[in-house]
Amino acid sequence: MLLDLHTHSTASDDSRASIEQYIKWIHILRKKGNEIDGFVVTDHRQFDHDVNYESVSKENGITILKGAELDTDTGHFLVYGITEKITSIINFADVTMSAQKLVDVCDTYGAIAFPAHPGRAGIGFAHYLDNGVKGFETVKTAELLNGSNRPGEGEKAEELIQSKGYNATGGSDAHIVSAIGTCMTLFESNITNETELVTALRSGSFEAVRMDKK
Amino acid sequence: MNNTPLYFEDVEFGDDIGPIIKEVSDQAVIDFVSIREPESEPSRFTSKEVAQSQGLPEAIVPGAMNIALMSQLLTGWSDNVSLLKLDVVFRKTVPHNTPLKFSGIITDKDESGSNNLECDITMENEEGVKLVIGNALIHLPNRP
Numbered sequence: 554m555l556l557d558l559h560t561h562s563t564a565s566d567d568s569r570a571s572i573e574q575y576i577k578w579i580h581i582l583r584k585k586g587n588e589i590d591g592f593v594v595t596d597h598r599q600f601d602h603d604v605n606y607e608s609v610s611k612e613n614g615i616t617i618l619k620g621a622e623l624d625t626d627t628g629h630f631l632v633y634g635i636t637e638k639i640t641s642i643i644n645f646a647d648v649t650m651s652a653q654k655l656v657d658v659c660d661t662y663g664a665i666a667f668p669a670h671p672g673r674a675g676i677g678f679a680h681y682l683d684n685g686v687k688g689f690e691t692v693k694t695a696e697l698l699n700g701s702n703r704p705g706e707g708e709k710a711e712e713l714i715q716s717k718g719y720n721a722t723g724g725s726d727a728h729i730v731s732a733i734g735t736c737m738t739l740f741e742s743n744i745t746n747e748t749e750l751v752t753a754l755r756s757g758s759f760e761a762v763r764m765d766k767k
Numbered sequence: 768m769n770n771t772p773l774y775f776e777d778v779e780f781g782d783d784i785g786p787i788i789k790e791v792s793d794q795a796v797i798d799f800v801s802i803r804e805p806e807s808e809p810s811r812f813t814s815k816e817v818a819q820s821q822g823l824p825e826a827i828v829p830g831a832m833n834i835a836l837m838s839q840l841l842t843g844w845s846d847n848v849s850l851l852k853l854d855v856v857f858r859k860t861v862p863h864n865t866p867l868k869f870s871g872i873i874t875d876k877d878e879s880g881s882n883n884l885e886c887d888i889t890m891e892n893e894e895g896v897k898l899v900i901g902n903a904l905i906h907l908p909n910r911p
Contacts, residue, residue, distance in 0.1 A: 729887040
């Protein structure tokens with residue numbers, strides 16, 4: 554199953570793409586012969602428990618799940634499997650939150666958090682490790698392929714992932730409609746909800762892939 | 768870019784707009800800035816020294832000028848295109864004197880009679896880094 558694990562909707566202040574527009578675009582991609590089964594909405598610094606994409610997912614045959622991309626003291630982290638318990642403990646809007654605490658809370662309450670675009674200067678996990686940050690023993694995954702990567706960032710991410718033996722995900726980091734699906738994660742299992750996504754991410758049975766656009 | 772008139776019926780989802788390559792010279796920025804302030808003091812837009820004193824690596828293209836350049840991609844696409852809305856996000860500063868690639872792609876087509884089209888637009892540097900991204904609403908007439 555091919556999921557784009559990193560996308561931004563208009564709920565993010567720097568995105569200009571709505572969920573409806575992503576859905577239309579995915580239909581176009583599929584008509585042209587491209588494969589994409591769904592995507593996870595990972596808006597910046599927020600999570601809306603009341604939003605439910607289940608019916609729109611079913612109507613369109615596109616799996617749409619929810620996560621978040623959070624600013625932390627150790628760079629940006631992608632979070633999946635978010636529950637009300639987690640948002641009651643972690644203030645998603647706090648841009649200086651402890652990444653270690655975020656990872657620990659997610660580990661405890663059935664979610665998963667790992668570095669987004671770890672090779673990015675200033676907001677990438679790898680740079681913090683280079684500067685002596687320790688810990689994060691339970692992190693086993695990082696985003697390898699990111700559709701917004703700049704020159705050198707992918708190499709830096711790959712170096713980190715290889716040296717740590719992490720599992721590697723892919724996501725477009727789409728902020729405009731046509732960017733969705735440029736990078737994705739290929740899972741061995743079928744995923745229909747956030748709980749299954751967390752299980753799959755913890756299993757390590759996936760790989761980062763690029764869409765070879767047709 | 769294209770003097771051939773395009774019509775609503777000619778355009779499909781996924782059609783490309785451009786790309787076009789442009790380079791913004793120091794003089795072009797001075798000319799742009801002086802429209803608003805004819806006797807303007809050196810600024811981060813026109814002076815490398817001022818830009819560096821403000822923590823920038825070099826003089827940058829003003830945001831309003833970037834928006835104007837992005838709009839030219841669309842208005843230059845066809846003689847009969849109308850630009851209705853343009854919304855951009857600045858992701859990185861835009862330097863002078865370096866090739867900039869402007870491109871767009873049609874992402875939606877309103878078949879209900881408005882003849883409006885939505886498109887994504889991007890400005891990239893030579894390394895493919897997106898400096899400015901956004902979307903636009905444009906209009907094309909029906910074929911006569």
